[in-house]
Amino acid sequence: MGKLINRGFIAVLLFTGMAVFAQDFKIVLDAGHGGHDTGTNHNGHMEKEIVLKTVLKIGKILEREPGFDVIYTRKTDVFVELRERANIANKENADLFVSIHCNGVNAASAYGTETFVMGLYRAGMNLEVAKKENSVIYQEKDYQKKYKGFDPNSADTYIGLSVQQDENLNQSVVLATKIRDGFRGLKKNDRGIKQIPLWVLDATTMPGVLVELGFVSHKTEGAYLDSEAGQDELAQTIADAIIDYKNLVRGKSVSSREYEKKRVEKDDVKTVEVKTEKTAEKSAESVATIAGVVFKVQISASNRNLDTKPANFKGLKNISKEKEGKLIRYFYGETSDYDESKELLAQAKKKGYDSAYIVPFKNGEIISMGEALKNL
Numbered sequence: 001m002g003k004l005i006n007r008g009f010i011a012v013l014l015f016t017g018m019a020v021f022a023q024d025f026k027i028v029l030d031a032g033h034g035g036h037d038t039g040t041n042h043n044g045h046m047e048k049e050i051v052l053k054t055v056l057k058i059g060k061i062l063e064r065e066p067g068f069d070v071i072y073t074r075k076t077d078v079f080v081e082l083r084e085r086a087n088i089a090n091k092e093n094a095d096l097f098v099s100i101h102c103n104g105v106n107a108a109s110a111y112g113t114e115t116f117v118m119g120l121y122r123a124g125m126n127l128e129v130a131k132k133e134n135s136v137i138y139q140e141k142d143y144q145k146k147y148k149g150f151d152p153n154s155a156d157t158y159i160g161l162s163v164q165q166d167e168n169l170n171q172s173v174v175l176a177t178k179i180r181d182g183f184r185g186l187k188k189n190d191r192g193i194k195q196i197p198l199w200v201l202d203a204t205t206m207p208g209v210l211v212e213l214g215f216v217s218h219k220t221e222g223a224y225l226d227s228e229a230g231q232d233e234l235a236q237t238i239a240d241a242i243i244d245y246k247n248l249v250r251g252k253s254v255s256s257r258e259y260e261k262k263r264v265e266k267d268d269v270k271t272v273e274v275k276t277e278k279t280a281e282k283s284a285e286s287v288a289t290i291a292g293v294v295f296k297v298q299i300s301a302s303n304r305n306l307d308t309k310p311a312n313f314k315g316l317k318n319i320s321k322e323k324e325g326k327l328i329r330y331f332y333g334e335t336s337d338y339d340e341s342k343e344l345l346a347q348a349k350k351k352g353y354d355s356a357y358i359v360p361f362k363n364g365e366i367i368s369m370g371e372a373l374k375n376l
Helices: 047-063 082-091 125-139 155-160 166-185 219-225 228-249 254-270 277-291 338-350 369-373
Strands: 025-031 068-072 096-103 113-117 190-195 208-215 293-302 319-324 327-335 357-362
Touching (some): 025 082, 025 228, 047 068, 047 096, 047 208, 047 228, 096 228, 113 166, 166 208, 166 228, 166 293, 208 219, 338 357
Parallel strands (some): 025 068, 025 096, 096 208, 113 190
Antiparallel strands (some): 113 208, 293 327, 293 357
16 A cells, blocks of 8 residues: 655665565655646646656556555655655665656757666766756755755766665666666657766665656647546556566566467467477577577676676676666677576576566667567
8 A cells, every 4th residue: 555654854874785675565656846846847737747647646556566565755746855755765665766757848849758767977968857857956945954065056066976886776777678668669759768866866775767758848748748548658657667677676577477478379379289398499499589589688787888708797708788878788698599598597696696687689679578579
């Protein structure tokens, strides 16, 4: 059942790494802005209202799922300080933090979704986005004292922020990727996954993402964001990504099970006679090869460009990397056999890469597991 934590000062925890798993998976849903802070406002579409409605829809979906403990930073039109949003998540020892926002600029042509993870990069538009989302600090009393010199408009401030543990960043990228893939499935304009310094992410001690649903300043997209149907669609997409992420980190990948089921169904249709186990395995491999799908295991994501030598990856060989914006995703192994990719995944986890997961590629490009299913 969802709940709202009373406001009050809570010290930010200073530890790093993942919180110890409780019986339920704790997720904090953060609807950006609120109260006198309306967020961006264009063409009669107000960010604070859109994100609150969407967050409540996400929460309602997750509350129907077994094993979720949903916590909200706000459930009504109230102003919650950035510091308090992070405090709520840290006090609850949450497993995940998801902050929902909308974009808005003077250029009416800009549109599309974006997903942000914590980080230090400050280039062009990214710095401007960071300033916009962090500027709410100025609306808080005694902000100079509370944020100890943190100046949302100072580039030096962003250079001075410390990056959290790579594992948290890696898991944040995992969730961001799942959300991004879901948006792509809705045929949304994907503006990418970006790593920028946002206080509400950098002050939390667990994996987290900030999602920009789209631009209220774009005539068509703004109307979509402010519609019941649009909010329902976006909420379901984000909730599905969160559920898949939860299953992944708890060692139970829904996508993987669906892939196997789909592959077996196709194999059964193509087979007239009863196969031996060896024949079935050979057939499964040939199906994956014909489909042109290659599987790799993502073991980490970082802002550091590391040499792919085994010494940098706990002795694992056959490491490759893909650059996405300022982030670099590192992969272990490569195979067209899905069963073999599960063995690679087990090897990576045995080396300590607990958040590793299987990623399908086609024609050298990363695709979603759902898109890979279509190729079977």
